[in-house]
Amino acid sequence: MEIIVSKEIDSVCPNFVGACVEAKVKNTKYCQPLWDEINKLGEKYKAELTTETLKDRSGIAATRRVYRACGKDPSRYRPASEALIRRMLQGKDLYQIDTLVDLINLASMAFGYSIGGFDADKFVGNTLTLGIGKEGEPYEGIGRGMINIHGLPVYRDAIGGVGTPTSDHERTKITIETTHLLVLINGYDGDEESVRQNAEFIQTLLEKYCETTESSYKIYR
Numbered sequence: 061m062e063i064i065v066s067k068e069i070d071s072v073c074p075n076f077v078g079a080c081v082e083a084k085v086k087n088t089k090y091c092q093p094l095w096d097e098i099n100k101l102g103e104k105y106k107a108e109l110t111t112e113t114l115k116d117r118s119g120i121a122a123t124r125r126v127y128r129a130c131g132k133d134p135s136r137y138r139p140a141s142e143a144l145i146r147r148m149l150q151g152k153d154l155y156q157i158d159t160l161v162d163l164i165n166l167a168s169m170a171f172g173y174s175i176g177g178f179d180a181d182k183f184v185g186n187t188l189t190l191g192i193g194k195e196g197e198p199y200e201g202i203g204r205g206m207i208n209i210h211g212l213p214v215y216r217d218a219i220g221g222v223g224t225p226t227s228d229h230e231r232t233k234i235t236i237e238t239t240h241l242l243v244l245i246n247g248y249d250g251d252e253e254s255v256r257q258n259a260e261f262i263q264t265l266l267e268k269y270c271e272t273t274e275s276s277y278k279i280y281r
Contacts, residue, residue, distance in 0.1 A: 075250030083275035119172035122249035131211035174225035180242035185218030201227030
């Protein structure tokens with residue numbers, strides 16, 4: 061998959077750096093050792109963060125800045141990483157979906173980047189372009205129905221949007237049958253080393269919990 065960062069994204073975030081992780085996987089409905097890791101991270105964050113200091117984490121703060129630069133209110137359309145950690149800090153249970161989705165949520169919370177996870181076999185074409193949502197552009201968020209992505213960073217394949225930092229699209233979502241995974245890490249803070257570490261962390265989790273023996277990642281700007 062070729063990833064293109066548009067000039068409109070470059071204009072609001074010239075130091076953007078992303079990572080694309082691709083892997084052959086076996087998904088399962090639930091994985092207790094993975095949830096042990098998630099719960100351990102939750103306890104750590106409860107001891108260290110509040111819902112206000114959370115916003116100062118590098119990846120979250122940078123994503124919020126880009127939302128504002130694109131004309132979107134980050135407190136109304138929260139980046140997924142912030143929303144997940146915020147939920148933990150409020151003492152609410154995280155939604156348990158399946159092992160792949162839960163794993164990606166852990167990776168997002170661990171590094172503070174909003175991460176898109178997709179069934180790569182559902183993309184149309186072999187190019188994804190990161191741009192900004194247009195007024196009236198149709199977009200069905202997973203479990204959210206139709207959402208207004210005007211002013212949100214959005215990845216598009218040949219026929220339309222597939223992922224934003226707030227919600228991915230129903231059309232390309234991961235299911236229990238997914239075997240070809242593609243993950244996009246959005247480093248709006250420009251920290252390439254942290255983005256690389258996040259990609260390698262995802263690879264490690266996939267090997268531990270999804271029987272992955274074949275995975276790779278690449279950096280893009």
